[in-house]
Amino acid sequence: MSPTASTTTAELFDQMHARSLSDPAGFWGEAAKDISWFKPWDKVLDDSNAPFYRWFTGGELNTCYNAVDRHVEDGRGAQAAIIYDSPVTQTVQTITYAELREQVARFAGALRAQGVEKGDRVLLYMPMIPQSVVAMLACARLGAVHSVVFGGFAPHELATRIDDAKPKAIVSASCGIEPNRIVKYKPMLDSAIEQSAHKPSSVIVYQRPQETATLVAGRDVDWMEAVAKAEPAECVPVKATDPLYILYTSGTTGQPKGVVRDNGGHAVALRWTMTNIYNVKPGEVYWAASDVGWVVGHSYIVYAPLLTGCTTVVFEGKPVGTPDPGTFWRVIEQHKVGTLFTAPTAFRAIKREDPDANHLKKYDLSHFRALFLAGERSDPDTLHWAEDNLNVPVIDHWWQTETGWAISGNPLGVHLFPIKYGSATRPMPGWDVRVLNAELKEVPRGDIGAICVKLPLPPGTLPTLWNADERFKKSYLADYPGYYQTGDAGFIDDDGYVYVMARTDDIINVAGHRLSTGAMEEVLSSHKDVAECAVIGVADDLKGQVPLGFVCLKAGVTRPHEEIVKEVVQLVREQIGPVADFKRALVVDRLPKTRSGKILRGTMQKIADSQDYKMPATIDDPGILPEIADALKTLGYAKTSSTPA
Numbered sequence: 001m002s003p004t005a006s007t008t009t010a011e012l013f014d015q016m017h018a019r020s021l022s023d024p025a026g027f028w029g030e031a032a033k034d035i036s037w038f039k040p041w042d043k044v045l046d047d048s049n050a051p052f053y054r055w056f057t058g059g060e061l062n063t064c065y066n067a068v069d070r071h072v073e074d075g076r077g078a079q080a081a082i083i084y085d086s087p088v089t090q091t092v093q094t095i096t097y098a099e100l101r102e103q104v105a106r107f108a109g110a111l112r113a114q115g116v117e118k119g120d121r122v123l124l125y126m127p128m129i130p131q132s133v134v135a136m137l138a139c140a141r142l143g144a145v146h147s148v149v150f151g152g153f154a155p156h157e158l159a160t161r162i163d164d165a166k167p168k169a170i171v172s173a174s175c176g177i178e179p180n181r182i183v184k185y186k187p188m189l190d191s192a193i194e195q196s197a198h199k200p201s202s203v204i205v206y207q208r209p210q211e212t213a214t215l216v217a218g219r220d221v222d223w224m225e226a227v228a229k230a231e232p233a234e235c236v237p238v239k240a241t242d243p244l245y246i247l248y249t250s251g252t253t254g255q256p257k258g259v260v261r262d263n264g265g266h267a268v269a270l271r272w273t274m275t276n277i278y279n280v281k282p283g284e285v286y287w288a289a290s291d292v293g294w295v296v297g298h299s300y301i302v303y304a305p306l307l308t309g310c311t312t313v314v315f316e317g318k319p320v321g322t323p324d325p326g327t328f329w330r331v332i333e334q335h336k337v338g339t340l341f342t343a344p345t346a347f348r349a350i351k352r353e354d355p356d357a358n359h360l361k362k363y364d365l366s367h368f369r370a371l372f373l374a375g376e377r378s379d380p381d382t383l384h385w386a387e388d389n390l391n392v393p394v395i396d397h398w399w400q401t402e403t404g405w406a407i408s409g410n411p412l413g414v415h416l417f418p419i420k421y422g423s424a425t426r427p428m429p430g431w432d433v434r435v436l437n438a439e440l441k442e443v444p445r446g447d448i449g450a451i452c453v454k455l456p457l458p459p460g461t462l463p464t465l466w467n468a469d470e471r472f473k474k475s476y477l478a479d480y481p482g483y484y485q486t487g488d489a490g491f492i493d494d495d496g497y498v499y500v501m502a503r504t505d506d507i508i509n510v511a512g513h514r515l516s517t518g519a520m521e522e523v524l525s526s527h528k529d530v531a532e533c534a535v536i537g538v539a540d541d542l543k544g545q546v547p548l549g550f551v552c553l554k555a556g557v558t559r560p561h562e563e564i565v566k567e568v569v570q571l572v573r574e575q576i577g578p579v580a581d582f583k584r585a586l587v588v589d590r591l592p593k594t595r596s597g598k599i600l601r602g603t604m605q606k607i608a609d610s611q612d613y614k615m616p617a618t619i620d621d622p623g624i625l626p627e628i629a630d631a632l633k634t635l636g637y638a639k640t641s642s643t644p645a
Contacts, residue, residue, distance in 0.1 A: 009415035020429035053456035055265035056240035064141035065235040067306035086316035108138035109230030118143030123167040127176035150293025157617040158192035175211035186213035240264020258466030269460025270304035279413035282309030289342040326359030343375035345597030352531035379525035380421035398424035430458025452483035508537030549585035594618035
């Protein structure tokens with residue numbers, strides 16, 4: 001169905017979504033015209049080896065060429081490609097597309113001089129500096145497969161990733177910089193290599209002025225010296241189905257899962273999202289305030305903005321404390337950022353430190369158009385606060401490391417649907433989202449179940465796990481045959497809006513009633529004194545499980561904690577009802593989180609139930625866990641000290 005002059009933008013989106021499911025080859029074949037191909041594809045969607053679907057089989061391209069070289073050839077050479085803004089080092093630096101092409105080509109040459117070729121893996125262990133982006137693009141230029149591990153990851157966890165990816169080379173920096181300390185990377189990397197069975201043939205180290213790393217003779221190479229001697233490398237054509245990168249996500253077995261991303265579908269999907277979801281045009285400044293160690297950094301700091309010809313911001317700092325809660329507003333004003341994408345956690349931190357948004361009032365954000373949030377559920381209170389103070393659309397969207405881009409969102413470039421607080425709005429084109437029960441049947445609209453996606457998944461999603469096809473099937477496809485199991489629970493309302501309420505294992509069973517911890521968290525976060533919160537299910541002899549709330553208070557709140565606890569308990573009773581059996585809450589100073597801002601509810605639950613737990617590899621500050629245990633003991637939980645396994 002083609003749009004007519006009278007078609008509304010809402011109808012246009014509905015038509016796009018319907019066509020993406022009924023004619024995926026036609027829909028994504030058209031989207032692929034925005035990418036430069038060395039060789040066109042034979043087939044848009046190859047389903048000959050289902051459930052291992054492949055996109056653009058037979059096609060050849062180079063992701064680095066599409067992200068860098070073609071913009072220089074199209075006259076964007078003098079435009080800023082990267083703005084590096086580092087409040088922790090007091091540095092602001094701009095790199096044009098022409099400069100980026102030169103740096104990437106030379107570093108690709110340096111990798112090649114170390115024997116790296118098409119198909120080889122390169123592990124990157126880097127902070128938020130432009131060299132991280134250069135190294136990723138240099139791998140893509142050669143057709144090598146990069147695997148970025150968050151800088152500062154513990155040696156043991158890094159070693160498991162080295163053993164799984166078997167990189168020919170590792171690229172690192174001498175250090176990362178936190179607001180109050182230098183994090184020395186090299187000793188941790190050396191320890192990881194020592195622990196790993198696989199040994200890289202070389203390690204390239206970028207020496208930062210804040211810390212000089214000791215190089216191992218015969219193995220380690222200085223970045224600057226390697227680049228100075230290198231011959232620039234040209235872009236190597238790769239198959240659309242060849243891997244671009246591996247990104248590890250924690251596995252339940254302790255063995256990390258290597259999410260694979262291909263070249264062709266990835267480039268097509270991400271380029272499409274910039275226009276249709278984010279409403280961003282070539283030449284505009286786009287900022288994803290994340291880290292290249294996470295999927296958001298891969299997709300929306302590096303690839304999507306550069307594939308589109310935007311200027312991307314590489315930010316080395318924190319939303320608060322570098323130096324104050326006005327940092328984000330300063331960056332937006334200074335660099336004329338039009339669109340910001342960050343985690344709700346960042347905004348909760350800003351709101352907690354500056355509840356009246358006094359720092360925001362110091363800056364001119366008249367050019368700022370939209371805020372996108374993802375990574376954790378965006379609680380309505382945080383969304384309201386951002387809307388009221390920014391006066392722009394605040395869009396919650398939902399996606400995962402495995403998907404690479406939004407499953408559900410609000411397509412700002414096509415039509416802005418009315419915002420419903422607590423919902424990630426509508427499934428995006430390519431996504432056939434269903435809510436299923438344990439019998440694999442769709443549940444009625446409004447009922448909670450397992451959120452699944454009917455296969456095939458759209459381009460840009462994971463085709464498999466690295467060297468683990470069977471684990472891919474077992475992890476994502478086995479429980480709901482014909483569907484991708486997201487691991488999230490929620491519901492779809494009568495308007496087709498998706499509500500992601502909790503991870504499937506965060507649905508608690510209170511005396512036979514299946515209740516969402518996310519719904520309770522929404523109520524807690526609406527309290528005027530609460531900055532952020534978490535709800536977990538704890539074991540109960542009578543009811544199986546009962547909910548327990550944790551609340552962190554806004555800066556400046558001095559009221560008695562018992563008063564606030566009484567009020568939040570009453571709020572849940574009023575808004576969800578006695579069935580929730582919500583009678584217990586604790587005021588705590590802070591919540592344990594991953595570095596990307598996800599609250600570690602599962603670990604908190606194990607501590608409460610006196611079970612041994614595995615120290616999460618991604619935890620930001622392990623010191624918070626004993627604080628949580630001490631608080632739990634005041635309510636009679638954590639009776640015996642659980643210990644990290």
